[in-house]
Amino acid sequence: xxxxxxxxxxxxxxxxxxxxxxxxxxxxxxxxxxxxxxxxxxxxxxxxxxxxxxxxxxxxxxxxxxxxxxxxxxxxxxxxxxxxxxxxxxxxxxxxxxxxxxxxxxxxxxxxxxxxxxxxxxxxxxxxxxxxxxxxxxxxxxxxxxxxxxxxxxxxxxxxxxxxxxxxxxxxxxxxxxxxxxxxxxxxxxxxxxxxxxxxxxxxxxxxxx
Amino acid sequence: xxxxxxxxxxxxxxxxxxxxxxxxxxxxxxxxxxxxxxxxxxxxxxxxxxxxxxxxxxxxxxxxxxxxxxxxxxxxxxxxxxxxxxxxxxxxxxxxxxxxxxxxxxxxxxxxxxxxxxxxxxxxxxxxxxxxxxxxxxxxxxxxxxxxxxxxxxxxxxxxxxxxxxxxxxxxxxxxxxxxxxxxxxxxxxxxxxxxxxxxxxxxxxxxxx
Numbered sequence: 001x002x003x004x005x006x007x008x009x010x011x012x013x014x015x016x017x018x019x020x021x022x023x024x025x026x027x028x029x030x031x032x033x034x035x036x037x038x039x040x041x042x043x044x045x046x047x048x049x050x051x052x053x054x055x056x057x058x059x060x061x062x063x064x065x066x067x068x069x070x071x072x073x074x075x076x077x078x079x080x081x082x083x084x085x086x087x088x089x090x091x092x093x094x095x096x097x098x099x100x101x102x103x104x105x106x107x108x109x110x111x112x113x114x115x116x117x118x119x120x121x122x123x124x125x126x127x128x129x130x131x132x133x134x135x136x137x138x139x140x141x142x143x144x145x146x147x148x149x150x151x152x153x154x155x156x157x158x159x160x161x162x163x164x165x166x167x168x169x170x171x172x173x174x175x176x177x178x179x180x181x182x183x184x185x186x187x188x189x190x191x192x193x194x195x196x197x198x199x200x201x202x203x204x205x206x207x208x209x210x
Numbered sequence: 211x212x213x214x215x216x217x218x219x220x221x222x223x224x225x226x227x228x229x230x231x232x233x234x235x236x237x238x239x240x241x242x243x244x245x246x247x248x249x250x251x252x253x254x255x256x257x258x259x260x261x262x263x264x265x266x267x268x269x270x271x272x273x274x275x276x277x278x279x280x281x282x283x284x285x286x287x288x289x290x291x292x293x294x295x296x297x298x299x300x301x302x303x304x305x306x307x308x309x310x311x312x313x314x315x316x317x318x319x320x321x322x323x324x325x326x327x328x329x330x331x332x333x334x335x336x337x338x339x340x341x342x343x344x345x346x347x348x349x350x351x352x353x354x355x356x357x358x359x360x361x362x363x364x365x366x367x368x369x370x371x372x373x374x375x376x377x378x379x380x381x382x383x384x385x386x387x388x389x390x391x392x393x394x395x396x397x398x399x400x401x402x403x404x405x406x407x408x409x410x411x412x413x414x415x416x417x418x419x420x
Contacts, residue, residue, distance in 0.1 A: 029311060035301055042335055044337070045337050049378070055329075066229065069283055086232075099352025102263075102417075112389045125252055125333065127252025127254070127255050128252070134245065135235065152417075160419070161418065161419070162415065162416075162420065164412060164415055168405075168408055169417055171393060171409075172389075172412050173386070173417075174385040175385050175387070176384060176385040177385070177391025179381060179382075179384060179385025179386075179388060180381070180385070180403045181380060198375070199378065202374060202378065203382060203386075203417065204417055204418045205372065205416040205418060206372075206412075206413060206414050206415040206416025206417075207309070207371050207383075207413065207416075208370075208372065208415060209369065
């Protein structure tokens, strides 16, 4: 063995941090491949075998990083729901009137729903989840609904939002902004950001002339 | 055999019309039972065996009236889509400005989506359909989108609707009014009609104060 080789400062054995990073990167790659396949083909029509093949790995490797197909799906929808929750928290902490903060939440909400994990949240019916996962799914969704409703209530209170039933408005807004998960074409001419801006502006002013 | 029995004017053999009516009634009963089970449990989790059991009939009887599970689903979504198409045609033929006619279409659209067959249209992802059925499903949906878009264009032209991108507005409206298929509780306090009115009014005027 050469002197240089013996003196190399880089150990051929990964450190604990390197191992953790590697594990996280592999886990993220599996999740991204899985969520795209679920979105494209539907959960029932996707097998972990296909996901594994697309990454050039084996099915047991997916089990090792994430567990079975139900667990992979739960992880995918949880990531999407967490992104929505963070958007709600960021908007609530932001400046401006209730209407300003609601609109910044809605724009982010629409964008997330056009991205891989948000799209998966919308496209996943409860019937695809195990009873235990359904509970977690509903809890997180309820938190997001609550964040939206509270922003509406703040706007109604400060006069920047018309006096409406906050629950009803939250449902109407969520519906309008969930729907792009089913029709927006990522390869189309409008970016998710542009589309989100236009959709939110339309919902803010309504379709009757002002 | 008694004289009365021999003279009875009612034949014990059904007429051709009676047979057709009976067939149509049985077909409708199977479709109603199937669509409710698809909506409650999801298409994949429902077997025709369960549908048959709920009606006290055998699975071959369902095959006889409607065909296999894919054909039953296609028939359910086709009924829902036909209801939406009829609502579009009725609204277009109605009186008033473009905005008036759009709003009467939207109210009916929302109501249908809270009813059994409309709910099934919304809840059915294309991945549940055979490739052939997907084509028919898309064609009918496109007709409905077109009806909505043309009503918007008429309203923009007569000045009763704000100058917007009709395609974008149609998507936003459809999304807001499709969503109740996932959250409206038929046993809840608000009837589909009341809810439809409130949703359409909110979308018409927007959430910013006027």
